[in-house]
Amino acid sequence: MTTKNSAFIRSSGMYVPENVVKNEDLPEALDTSHEWIVQRSGIHTRHIAKPGQLCSDLALKAVENLLAKGEINAQEIDCIIFATLSPDIFFPGTGVFLQEKLGWAERHIPCYDIRQQCTGFVYGLEMAQAFIESGMYKNVLLVGAEVHSNALDYSVRGRAVTVLFGDGAAAVVISPSTDNNSRILMINNHADGRGALNGIHMKIFDIGKRPIIDYNPADFESNQAFYPEMPSSKNLFSNAVRRMTEVSLSTLAQLGLSRTDVDWVLPHQANMRINQMVANQLEVAQDKVLYNIHKYGNTTAATIPLLLAEYTDDGTIQRGDLLLMVAFGSGFTWGAAVVRY
Numbered sequence: 001m002t003t004k005n006s007a008f009i010r011s012s013g014m015y016v017p018e019n020v021v022k023n024e025d026l027p028e029a030l031d032t033s034h035e036w037i038v039q040r041s042g043i044h045t046r047h048i049a050k051p052g053q054l055c056s057d058l059a060l061k062a063v064e065n066l067l068a069k070g071e072i073n074a075q076e077i078d079c080i081i082f083a084t085l086s087p088d089i090f091f092p093g094t095g096v097f098l099q100e101k102l103g104w105a106e107r108h109i110p111c112y113d114i115r116q117q118c119t120g121f122v123y124g125l126e127m128a129q130a131f132i133e134s135g136m137y138k139n140v141l142l143v144g145a146e147v148h149s150n151a152l153d154y155s156v157r158g159r160a161v162t163v164l165f166g167d168g169a170a171a172v173v174i175s176p177s178t179d180n181n182s183r184i185l186m187i188n189n190h191a192d193g194r195g196a197l198n199g200i201h202m203k204i205f206d207i208g209k210r211p212i213i214d215y216n217p218a219d220f221e222s223n224q225a226f227y228p229e230m231p232s233s234k235n236l237f238s239n240a241v242r243r244m245t246e247v248s249l250s251t252l253a254q255l256g257l258s259r260t261d262v263d264w265v266l267p268h269q270a271n272m273r274i275n276q277m278v279a280n281q282l283e284v285a286q287d288k289v290l291y292n293i294h295k296y297g298n299t300t301a302a303t304i305p306l307l308l309a310e311y312t313d314d315g316t317i318q319r320g321d322l323l324l325m326v327a328f329g330s331g332f333t334w335g336a337a338v339v340r341y
Contacts, residue, residue, distance in 0.1 A: 007132035007184045008177035009341060010139070013066025014170040014309035015058055016047040016296060023163070027154045030162060037163045042272025046166025046297035048149045054088045056097040058169035059145040063102060065309075066171050072139060074102070077173065079137040080111045081127055083120030083144045083301035086151065087113070090205055098143065117200075118268050118329025119189070120144055120301030122337050125325075126187040128174035138176065144301035145169030151202070153227035161200065161228045164270070166297030170305030180340075181320045187337040188251045190243070195332030199236045202228045240274050240328040245281040247336040248326050255338055259284050261322055264311070268327035269293035269303035278326070290316070300329070317341055 022045050023034040037043055049058065059082065067074055082095035093113030099105055116123040121144045128140040148165035152158060177183045203225040205212065230236065244267065252258060259282050267275045272293055279289045290307050299306060304325050311317045321341045328334040 005133045005135055006177045007129040007174050008179070008182040009184070009308070009339060010173045010175040011066050011069055011071035012170065012172045012305060012309040012312055013062050013064070013069065014168070014306050015061035015065055016166075016168040016306075017049045017053065017058070019048045019050065020045050021048050026163065029155050030159045031156050032159055032163060040271075040273070041164055041297075042291070042293050043164065043297045044294045047168055049147045049167040053147065054097070055084050055086050055145050055147045055169075056088050056094050056101055058147065058167065059094070059098045059143045059171065060101045062143065062145065062169040062171045062309075063098070063141065066173065072173050072175070074104070076139045077104075077141045078109055079128075079131060079140045080109055081124045081140060081142045082111065082113050083116065083124045083142070084113075084146055085115060085117045085120070085300055086146045086148055094145075116301075116329060116333045117331060118270060118298070118300050118303070119327040119331070119333040119335050120329070121304045122187065122325060122327050122335035123189050123333070124301075125172075125174070125184070125337050126189055126335070129184045129187060132174055132176055140174045141171060142174060142305075143169065143171045144299075144303075144305050146300045146302055148300070151227065158227055161230050164298045166299050168296055168299040168302045168306055170302045170309050172305055172308065183340050185338045185340055186251050186255055187335065188247050188254075189333070189335035190247065191331055191333045193331070195239065196330070198231055199239075199330040199332055200228050200230045201330055237271070237274060239332060240270065240334075241277045241281065243332070243334040244268075244274075244278045244326045244328050244336075247334055248278070248282055248324055251336045251338050252324070257322070257338070262288065262324045263321040264317055264323050265289045266304050266307045266323055266325045268329070269296070269307070270298050270328070303327075312341075
């Protein structure tokens with residue numbers, strides 16, 4: 001029998017910018033091709049924000065989409081958790097900008113900003129679950145949103161990273177549940193700081209520098225900190241496959257569940273080949289693994305909630321389905337959530 005304060009995912013919403021960029025539309029300076037990108041990542045298109053469009057603007061649209069479904073009233077939401085690696089500005093966090101744009105500032109709703117990159121949604125989900133189950137808050141808005149496009153290196157030196165990323169946002173509301181058929185069963189999150197600079201990272205805000213930003217735009221050696229770096233894609237790939245598989249199996253085992261109990265796997269959308277290999281190692285049928293990376297690219301903290309919103313909207317995911325959400329990101333960070341939707 002579930003307790004009064006069990007948490008469940010009550011509603012979801014999403015938004016991607018209207019501007020669609022095909023692989024063929026990418027700048028010639030990248031010296032790439034549609035075939036090269038698809039072979040390495042599975043990505044065909046990505047959505048790109050308009051000039052001046054901020055992370056909080058995308059998040060606002062996603063929340064408006066969620067609220068339009070009528071599954072929760074805005075006045076019921078009493079906490080915001082915002083996951084992103086592309087905040088509007090260095091500080092304050094983007095959560096307060098979203099709060100103000102939603103017209104909730106006078107309600108003084110607390111705003112938490114978290115930076116776990118591709119694992120941000122799973123980390124945020126664990127926070128929201130704890131807040132709900134402790135009775136601290138009644139309805140937590142969890143948002144994952146990214147505007148990557150303005151911070152990418154559109155030259156050959158940045159190609160391996162630039163072709164992967166798109167812009168987008170998605171949101172969920174976590175609420176108390178008294179229904180065994182809809183609740184968050186378990187979340188396991190991990191980190192290994194030894195991988196912090198071995199995966200994708202960006203050093204633009206190096207507080208050890210004085211001044212914090214000092215560069216010559218004509219000299220790549222001095223301005224490379226402005227762009228994401230990926231020292232070893234092989235290292236990232238192997239760690240992602242291993243950690244996503246481990247944490248998935250461990251979480252299911254702790255619940256006394258097997259891979260055959262899972263209705264849908266919602267993996268972070270970083271690379272189609274990574275997810276296919278994870279599915280193979282989990283011995284989960286490929287048709288149980290949900291994808292949209294071919295349409296949106298890697299939207300970091302937004303990928304898993306984008307999957308949830310999209311496949312809920314089209315009827316694929318139904319109430320009562322058992323979902324396995326799993327992610328791996330820079331840091332290194334990784335985690336898995338098993339949810340009875």
